[in-house]
Amino acid sequence: MKPIKVGLLGIGTVGSGVFHVLQRNQQEIMRRAGRGIEITMIAARNTERARKICGDTIQVVAQASDVVNNPEIDIVVELIGGYETARELVLQAIANGKHVVTANKALLAIHGNEIFKAAQEKGVMVAFEAAVAGGIPIIKALREGLTANRIEWIAGIINGTTNFILSEMRDKGLSFQEVLKQAQELGYAEADPTFDIEGVDAAHKATIMASIAYGIPMQFDKAYVEGITQLEAVDIQFAEELGYRIKLLGIAKRVAEGVELRVHPTLVPAKRLIANVEGAMNAVLVQSDAVGTTLYYGKGAGSEPTASSVIADLVDVTRLATADPEHRVPHLAFQPDAISNLPILPIEEVTTSYYLRMHVEDRPGVLADVTRILADLTISIDAMLQKEPGDGATRTDIIILTHQTKEKNIIAAIEKIEQLATVSGKVTKLRLEELN
Amino acid sequence: MKPIKVGLLGIGTVGSGVFHVLQRNQQEIMRRAGRGIEITMIAARNTERARKICGDTIQVVAQASDVVNNPEIDIVVELIGGYETARELVLQAIANGKHVVTANKALLAIHGNEIFKAAQEKGVMVAFEAAVAGGIPIIKALREGLTANRIEWIAGIINGTTNFILSEMRDKGLSFQEVLKQAQELGYAEADPTFDIEGVDAAHKATIMASIAYGIPMQFDKAYVEGITQLEAVDIQFAEELGYRIKLLGIAKRVAEGVELRVHPTLVPAKRLIANVEGAMNAVLVQSDAVGTTLYYGKGAGSEPTASSVIADLVDVTRLATADPEHRVPHLAFQPDAISNLPILPIEEVTTSYYLRMHVEDRPGVLADVTRILADLTISIDAMLQKEPGDGATRTDIIILTHQTKEKNIIAAIEKIEQLATVSGKVTKLRLEELN
Numbered sequence A, B: 001m002k003p004i005k006v007g008l009l010g011i012g013t014v015g016s017g018v019f020h021v022l023q024r025n026q027q028e029i030m031r032r033a034g035r036g037i038e039i040t041m042i043a044a045r046n047t048e049r050a051r052k053i054c055g056d057t058i059q060v061v062a063q064a065s066d067v068v069n070n071p072e073i074d075i076v077v078e079l080i081g082g083y084e085t086a087r088e089l090v091l092q093a094i095a096n097g098k099h100v101v102t103a104n105k106a107l108l109a110i111h112g113n114e115i116f117k118a119a120q121e122k123g124v125m126v127a128f129e130a131a132v133a134g135g136i137p138i139i140k141a142l143r144e145g146l147t148a149n150r151i152e153w154i155a156g157i158i159n160g161t162t163n164f165i166l167s168e169m170r171d172k173g174l175s176f177q178e179v180l181k182q183a184q185e186l187g188y189a190e191a192d193p194t195f196d197i198e199g200v201d202a203a204h205k206a207t208i209m210a211s212i213a214y215g216i217p218m219q220f221d222k223a224y225v226e227g228i229t230q231l232e233a234v235d236i237q238f239a240e241e242l243g244y245r246i247k248l249l250g251i252a253k254r255v256a257e258g259v260e261l262r263v264h265p266t267l268v269p270a271k272r273l274i275a276n277v278e279g280a281m282n283a284v285l286v287q288s289d290a291v292g293t294t295l296y297y298g299k300g301a302g303s304e305p306t307a308s309s310v311i312a313d314l315v316d317v318t319r320l321a322t323a324d325p326e327h328r329v330p331h332l333a334f335q336p337d338a339i340s341n342l343p344i345l346p347i348e349e350v351t352t353s354y355y356l357r358m359h360v361e362d363r364p365g366v367l368a369d370v371t372r373i374l375a376d377l378t379i380s381i382d383a384m385l386q387k388e389p390g391d392g393a394t395r396t397d398i399i400i401l402t403h404q405t406k407e408k409n410i411i412a413a414i415e416k417i418e419q420l421a422t423v424s425g426k427v428t429k430l431r432l433e434e435l436n
Helices: A013-024 A026-033 A047-054 A064-068 A084-095 A105-122 A138-145 A160-172 A176-186 A200-214 A233-241 A303-320 A366-376 A407-419 B013-024 B026-033 B047-054 B064-068 B084-095 B105-122 B138-145 B160-172 B176-186 B200-214 B233-241 B303-320 B366-376 B407-419
Strands: A004-009 A037-043 A059-061 A075-078 A099-102 A151-157 A244-255 A258-269 A281-288 A292-299 A351-361 A381-386 A395-402 A423-432 B004-009 B037-043 B059-061 B075-078 B099-102 B151-157 B244-255 B258-269 B281-288 B292-299 B351-361 B381-386 B395-402 B423-432
Touching: A004 A013, A004 A064, A004 A303, A013 A026, A013 A037, A013 A047, A013 A303, A026 A037, A026 A303, A037 A047, A037 A064, A037 A303, A047 A059, A059 A064, A064 A084, A075 A084, A075 A303, A084 A099, A084 A105, A099 A105, A099 A303, A105 A200, A138 A151, A138 A200, A138 A281, A138 A292, A138 B138, A138 B303, A151 A200, A160 A176, A160 A233, A160 A244, A160 A281, A200 A244, A200 A258, A233 A244, A233 A351, A233 A395, A233 A423, A258 A351, A303 B138, A351 A366, A351 A407, A366 A381, A366 A395, A366 A407, A395 A423, A407 A423, B004 B013, B004 B064, B004 B303, B013 B026, B013 B037, B013 B047, B013 B303, B026 B037, B026 B303, B037 B047, B037 B064, B037 B303, B047 B059, B059 B064, B064 B084, B075 B084, B075 B303, B084 B099, B084 B105, B099 B105, B099 B303, B105 B200, B138 B151, B138 B200, B138 B281, B138 B292, B151 B200, B160 B176, B160 B233, B160 B244, B160 B281, B200 B244, B200 B258, B233 B244, B233 B351, B233 B395, B233 B423, B258 B351, B351 B366, B351 B407, B366 B381, B366 B395, B366 B407, B395 B423, B407 B423
Parallel strands: A004 A037, A004 A075, A037 A059, A075 A099, A258 A423, B004 B037, B004 B075, B037 B059, B075 B099, B258 B423
Antiparallel strands: A151 A244, A151 A281, A244 A258, A281 A292, A292 B292, A351 A395, A351 A423, A381 A395, B151 B244, B151 B281, B244 B258, B281 B292, B351 B395, B351 B423, B381 B395
16 A cells, blocks of 8 residues: 655654654554555755755655645644644644644644534544653543543643652752752753643643543633642642652542543652652553553653654554544544533532641640631541741641542631631642542 | 444453443443444353343353354453363354454463464454453553554563562562462462462463564463562562562563563562552553653453453444454554564573572682672672671571673573582572663
């Protein structure tokens, strides 16, 4: 059979990885796919730089639309990132009857519904394994490996930059700002790290996972997003003393009233495997009713790890390119006519456990006031840590771990605790998940 | 579309799991598969017991051949285990044009080549996600998720019984025999645990993984198989002191000369995630050239975890049942005409590191003799531990960790060391993998 023809949009970090891996492993990939997969055209802003990577045998163009509109191309691989231009190019490729492979989580989290609808109508595939957790085949696991299951929750370390920062803060006892600076110098964080450190990137990925786990449309605007920029080294240390690690988790959870979709720093028991995922690595923990707990671990970013997922998609699409659409795995795991309208809950309605740290006067009665406020709101206490005040100090820290409660109860409790005359400043609140 | 009709052979632990999960999650599964999946016939030795599980609406028969020869059945699910009867039934089902789903690793490791050939000729699918690592979708990950990669090695904890025993031996400092007895009482080990504790079950699974990783025929007879029955508690303890845990690993590794395929107790650095997989859990670590390290973790056995994989296969087969065979994922990951003849190496040609423990006289010169023997065979030492002799004792233990070498060198060294007058008894040899 003649090779399938692929056009690349963008040949930066991931694009060059795709090019090199396809070239290096072409024999092995062809033995698997049963058909050659050939990059025949590349669009790059800097065509000269692109030619240095791919040589003279491949057509390099400056206009992405030249690839998208080229009738010779079977599959368009979108690796330019961003929302708007990518959206237009992907929709144009679909309109032209081309299959699309993309690593663009922002694009899918925001415009996924429109893109999948267009693809469905046109009978083409949009594959996006590389959009979540880089090289880990987590989309395939959720969408195909766990089809028997009712998925209860997913909790993922799905942003390597923030996991690296948290690992370093813990290991070296440094502040967020100090580690961020180091991470930028080492290339583990971008010059503008906002999307990573504010949790937006993780929320894009969690949005995609929630959709394929529960068969709901992409609803990034309903996700609760809290990054790690406010996290203090002292809380990492207190958490450690209580037997927990702090990880930035993307969480999707099915509850009676709907779906929780949230990204925030989270205390996790130190003995859990996922609590021991360090540095820039990613891991996704899935709890489902038949299989129980499964975990998927690997590199969440980087040139060749991400290329690994892009090429896996290329092989899948190649196998099914000429097949009846009914034989294909649906974009959101569930058939398009079986998508559900389960609501995504506002954060106030989310149920979890909490870590509270408050700075108090070291005198009798303070703790009684705090525990009475919690009890009045039916919040029960799981563990408590009261630090000895330093020499000559009259104030100290109280740390409380609560059992599960709704966020709105904790918000009400914190408001009252902060009004106590014996408590100074703000109460620090972190969420805690047992993940068992 | 009308539902696809499934016949079950066997309704024991896994079969009843398949029945219950399909029933409980039928809506969710249909929303994913786009078509109903209906068990319409069950073969069971004890038909009365079977009817108690599945009720009156499903036809229960005593003869498995009645299912296999029923023209109404689209997919046969083989869950009876064993080699010979299962082989005949599966081949008959294929001859009758039915797709087959099986959880039977022994069957595939021994008769897989014959079965896949028959399926290929008949244009039907044989799916076997449940045959390796129970509920973990590792076959899908290797066969579809990592298609871009040249897989360097796979190391798996793929037998829950032995991992449970090893965890207990370490935690409680008990002997193999003591823990085995407890495991049997708790139902974690079978009445006849031979296949588990001798490593045969793990070797079946490693054989299957090696085939799909490297596109080679199933060659169980060439696998090196060593179980945990000879493992002494003292070695678990010494390994711990040196920073290692002992796990029964199934290993498939591609080297210049061919493929290593081996199952044996293995020292693994304690800081590796896989070293912390405890109890009856399974995990598979895969090292490949593009994505690097990925790890897959979950329950490796049990009714519903295994059913999860069987049903995932049913959904896959349902989607592709009427598709052109060329659109399907090949049985052994590589196209049938692209299977390779890479040889599986005999254990003497395998390269790894070693843990050696010897009982020696506590006097000068002993260590010099041992190290000279190792040096003469170009085996270099990575670490050493010499225990202080107990009160009044004149003999002690020396533990040596070597760098990588070929097994034949270690065999030669041990032969010479055992001849030293200062060394008493046998040298204990365990293999060590850094897994990095």
